[in-house]
Amino acid sequence: GEQLPWPVLRVMAACHSLALGGRAQDGGAVGDPLERAVLNDSPFRLGRNDVVTVIGGDEAQRDLKIHHRFAFSSRLKRMTVLVTEQDSTESVWALTKGAPETVKNFLTKESTPSNYEEVYKHHMSRGQRVLAMAYRDLGSTDTIASLKEHGRDAIEQDLTFAGFLVLDCPLKPDSKSVITELRTSGHDVVMITGDAILTAAEVARQVGIIHVKKSNAASHVVYELRECQTSELAESSDDDLLSKFSFSPLVTDTKTSENTFGESISLTPSNIRLVHEMTSSSEVSVCVTGASLTKIAVAAVQDSVGRKAWDESMVKNVLLHPSAQEFLKDLVPLISVFARHAPRQKEAVVHAFNLGGFHTLMCGDGTNDVGALKRAHVGISIISAPELEAKQRNASAKMAKLKAEEKKERKKKKSKSGSDTKSRKKARNAALHESLRQMREAQEELDEVELGDASVASPFTSRAMSIKCCKDVLQQGRCTLVTMLTIYKILGVSCLVNALVLTKLHMYGVKQGDRQLTTLGMAVAILFLFVTRGKPLPTLSPDRPPSSVLCGQALLSIAGQFLVHFASIIIATHVSLAYVDPWDPSMIPDGPFNPNVLNTCTFLLTVLATINTFVVNYPGEPFMEGLRDNKMLIRSVQVCYGALAICALEMFIPLNDLLQLSPFPDTSALSNEDGAWIPPALQEGDVFIGIVHTFGFPISMCALMLADTILAYTVEKSVASIFSSRSPDKTNLK
Numbered sequence: 001g002e003q004l005p006w007p008v009l010r011v012m013a014a015c016h017s018l019a020l021g022g023r024a025q026d027g028g029a030v031g032d033p034l035e036r037a038v039l040n041d042s043p044f045r046l047g048r049n050d051v052v053t054v055i056g057g058d059e060a061q062r063d064l065k066i067h068h069r070f071a072f073s074s075r076l077k078r079m080t081v082l083v084t085e086q087d088s089t090e091s092v093w094a095l096t097k098g099a100p101e102t103v104k105n106f107l108t109k110e111s112t113p114s115n116y117e118e119v120y121k122h123h124m125s126r127g128q129r130v131l132a133m134a135y136r137d138l139g140s141t142d143t144i145a146s147l148k149e150h151g152r153d154a155i156e157q158d159l160t161f162a163g164f165l166v167l168d169c170p171l172k173p174d175s176k177s178v179i180t181e182l183r184t185s186g187h188d189v190v191m192i193t194g195d196a197i198l199t200a201a202e203v204a205r206q207v208g209i210i211h212v213k214k215s216n217a218a219s220h221v222v223y224e225l226r227e228c229q230t231s232e233l234a235e236s237s238d239d240d241l242l243s244k245f246s247f248s249p250l251v252t253d254t255k256t257s258e259n260t261f262g263e264s265i266s267l268t269p270s271n272i273r274l275v276h277e278m279t280s281s282s283e284v285s286v287c288v289t290g291a292s293l294t295k296i297a298v299a300a301v302q303d304s305v306g307r308k309a310w311d312e313s314m315v316k317n318v319l320l321h322p323s324a325q326e327f328l329k330d331l332v333p334l335i336s337v338f339a340r341h342a343p344r345q346k347e348a349v350v351h352a353f354n355l356g357g358f359h360t361l362m363c364g365d366g367t368n369d370v371g372a373l374k375r376a377h378v379g380i381s382i383i384s385a386p387e388l389e390a391k392q393r394n395a396s397a398k399m400a401k402l403k404a405e406e407k408k409e410r411k412k413k414k415s416k417s418g419s420d421t422k423s424r425k426k427a428r429n430a431a432l433h434e435s436l437r438q439m440r441e442a443q444e445e446l447d448e449v450e451l452g453d454a455s456v457a458s459p460f461t462s463r464a465m466s467i468k469c470c471k472d473v474l475q476q477g478r479c480t481l482v483t484m485l486t487i488y489k490i491l492g493v494s495c496l497v498n499a500l501v502l503t504k505l506h507m508y509g510v511k512q513g514d515r516q517l518t519t520l521g522m523a524v525a526i527l528f529l530f531v532t533r534g535k536p537l538p539t540l541s542p543d544r545p546p547s548s549v550l551c552g553q554a555l556l557s558i559a560g561q562f563l564v565h566f567a568s569i570i571i572a573t574h575v576s577l578a579y580v581d582p583w584d585p586s587m588i589p590d591g592p593f594n595p596n597v598l599n600t601c602t603f604l605l606t607v608l609a610t611i612n613t614f615v616v617n618y619p620g621e622p623f624m625e626g627l628r629d630n631k632m633l634i635r636s637v638q639v640c641y642g643a644l645a646i647c648a649l650e651m652f653i654p655l656n657d658l659l660q661l662s663p664f665p666d667t668s669a670l671s672n673e674d675g676a677w678i679p680p681a682l683q684e685g686d687v688f689i690g691i692v693h694t695f696g697f698p699i700s701m702c703a704l705m706l707a708d709t710i711l712a713y714t715v716e717k718s719v720a721s722i723f724s725s726r727s728p729d730k731t732n733l734k
Contacts, residue, residue, distance in 0.1 A: 006061060007162045011133040013044035013052050014064045014083045015095040017071060020046055034129070034167055051086070062086050067144045070152040074194060074342035074368065077102040080156055082138075082147060090140040092147065094155045096133070097165065099196065099340075103132035111161040120164055124198035127206060129167040134159035171206060173396065178468050179208045185540035187474075188358075190336055192346050194368060197224060197339035201250060201287050204337045210285040211336075223247040223275075225267070225288040225335065227295055242267050242299050242327075247275060250287060267296070275334050286334050290341040293349070296331070297324035319348030329356035347371035363470050370457040378477075380469050381454035382462045399435045402428055471540060479536035481545050482619035486531060488549045492558040493613045494524075497565050497606060508573065510602045511593045513660035520607055523640055527614045530633035534624045541622030543724065553723040560715035561616065565609040568708040572601040572701070575688050579665045579697075595662035601701065603661070604648055608705050611640045615709075616716045648701045664697035 004012075016039060018031035029036055029046045039046065043061065047053045050066040063086035072079035078098025084090060096103065100120040104112065111134075113119070120130045136159050138147060147155060179189050191209050193200050201222055204210040212220045228246050245267040265271050278284045297318045302310050304323035318324055325348075332352045341349065350372045353360045362369070362376035365383065373379035406428060455461040462469035501510060512520075546553050576598040593599070615637055620626040627634055646652050647661055656663070692700040 007135055011095045011135055011162050012038055012042050014066055015081050015097045018046055068148055080152055092138040094136040094138055096156060096159055097131045100130055100132040103134055106156050106159045107134060107161050108158050121198055123166050124196050125202055127199055127202035129199055131165040133162040133165055135162055172466055174466055174468055176207045178471050181540055186542040192338040192341055192349055197287050197289050200337045200339040209336055211282050213282045221284045222250045223284055223286045224250040225286055226292045245296055279334055285336045287337040288335050289339050290345040300324045300327040325352055325355050328352035343368045343371050347375045350375040363467055364454050367453045370453050373457045379458035380460040381458040383465055402432050475536040478545050479624045482623045483532060485546055485549055485554060486617045486619055489554055489558055489617045490613045493561050494610055496562040497609050510598060512603055513593050515660050516603050526636055530636055534630050536624050543622050545623055553719055557716055557719045561712050564711045568704055569605050571688055572605050575692055576601045578689055595660050597662055600661045608644055612709050612712045616712050649698045
């Protein structure tokens with residue numbers, strides 16, 4: 001394209017905070033990714049001793065020596081460097097860049113265009129980042145040391161406007177789909193950024209944070225919460241400081257009046273409830289800047305402590321003041337975009353969400369996000385590498401295009417054969433391999449990127465450049481939570497069953513053999529292993545898992561299942577005692593183990609109760625793959641159920657002998673008329689003994705085991721349905 005004017009190139013090349021020491025593909029510079037991108041796009045490269053060397057261009061371009069940097073400040077929203085041109089006069093130049101609305105205050109009237117505000121708002125409203133560039137000739141009379149002593153306030157004045165630096169940052173390809181899924185699953189998503197409010201609002205609209213329904217797209221209004229204009233202050237009360245703020249329509253250009261989009265809404269408790277209803281129905285969206293939020297916090301604190309007790313020194317931490325947080329906790333849920341926020345302001349916003357009862361997840365990529373990442377319940381840091389991201393994006397787009405072409409050719413009923421078709425296929429395969437190579441190289445380079453301060457402050461760090469990690473943490477977290485809850489429930493039910501065996505039933509001489517305990521222990525270990533190998537589902541569910549192991553749902557489920565198993569074991573014990581010789585030495589609690597009907601029935605039902613706890617309590621959908629999809633677990637359970645059925649029906653006697661099981665009594669032999677022994681309980685008309693006498697011991701035992709399984713499953717599903725109707729916890733993601 002056309003060569004940029006030298007004053008513009010000079011600011012682009014030298015006004016940055018980059019340092020030497022990066023990779024060759026980054027121009028040898030380390031620092032802010034956007035500043036690296038600007039430098040790489042210019043005919044300059046950073047050299048040693050802060051010398052910016054020209055590598056192309058015309059004779060008007062010279063090497064630049066950076067003598068001092070007045071670093072960028074989130075409070076000042078600008079930075080300035082002092083440079084001299086090599087092989088030229090010794091004039092010192094002050095080069096400045098920063099937020100357009102801030103830099104404008106330091107420009108000379110002669111150099112400020114009449115459409116200054118209109119131009120930068122035009123680009124911001126299209127989601128682009130805009131920086132204003134300016135410069136000043138400081139002459140050669142003052143030395144660098146004396147200029148540094150004067151300070152930036154003396155230097156950053158009477159600047160000459162050089163132009164706007166417009167940066168178009170493409171959206172990550174999966175951002176919109178991830179945010180849509182998060183919103184669909186019942187999570188609120190907001191944006192906290194240092195960008196301008198117009199830029200942030202447009203990006204939020206593109207990715208779906210500002211949610212606009214198709215039914216009311218034409219009437220949807222984006223409001224900005226700000227201080228009222230001078231003309232509006234007459235209606236506000238001096239006693240109510242918060243009434244000086246209002247929800248005003250966000251104007252995207254200077255030619256449009258606010259009344260075009262709607263009327264302003266004053267900041268009052270009743271209007272907060274009104275705006276909350278409007279945002280809930282997606283009629284409006286609200287944005288706010290860090291400066292406006294700070295002023296609101298100041299007003300809230302002054303209302304609380306009184307104007308006389310207010311001290312200007314409190315402004316620095318006013319957003320974290322208890323009075324300010326008490327007001328902000330009801331205000332921040334209304335807001336979708338927090339723009340032009342400094343690190344302390346980001347931290348205060350997250351704290352306000354926490355105080356309002358939300359569970360917060362913060363995703364950030366820079367040092368400015370450290371405070372908010374530490375304040376959030378869950379902090380995730382991601383890597384910011386625009387060059388690698390662009391490389392991956394281009395390779396992915398090329399692969400998608402090649403696959404679409406291949407699919408299109410396959411759909412054709414008649415395809416040309418011969419060298420032409422083969423050559424096209426060969427070229428397509430070569431291009432596909434090249435794209436795969438580029439993606440592999442980008443991933444390898446990404447693994448070498450050094451982690452920053454955000455990674456130190458965050459419990460989670462993702463080496464991907466996508467916010468998909470937020471969804472991954474939620475999926476893996478839910479899967480882990482329900483798996484641990486399942487393990488505790490299994491342990492709870494098993495411990496209660498074992499306690500029953502070791503207390504009440506022990507008085508009847510119920511014991512378990514060494515081989516029985518070994519087999520049961522191995523089965524439990526294998527089932528535990530396969531339960532923990534369950535994978536999360538690929539999509540998030542709007543349902544919420546239980547929040548604690550000791551929640552009401554878990555405790556009620558454990559109690560209900562134990563009652564079912566308790567009843568089954570007591571019934572089996574009652575029936576078995578009728579067929580046990582009371583003079584058997586093994587009936588003594590401290591006597592030796594000797595297989596009998598009572599021990600056999602108790603062991604079978606204890607094993608069944610253990611297996612049922614795994615099957616019934618396995619969480620499955622909607623938080624992890626279902627029982628049928630966990631192939632190893634379902635096959636192990638099937639083997640266990642099959643082995644129990646074989647033992648109960650006495651289909652394979654060697655297996656019963658291996659497990660030290662006693663043969664069941666033959667009830668048919670007790671019904672003869674030859675004076676055979678008949679259990680006294682049967683003579684007294686006992687129902688359970690009668691059923692066993694009628695259908696036989698093996699069939700009756702299998703029926704009891706089946707009833708135990710069905711009832712335990714019914715109890716668990718009933719408890720889950722009762723608690724699923726309760727309102728879910730509030731979750732908020734930044």
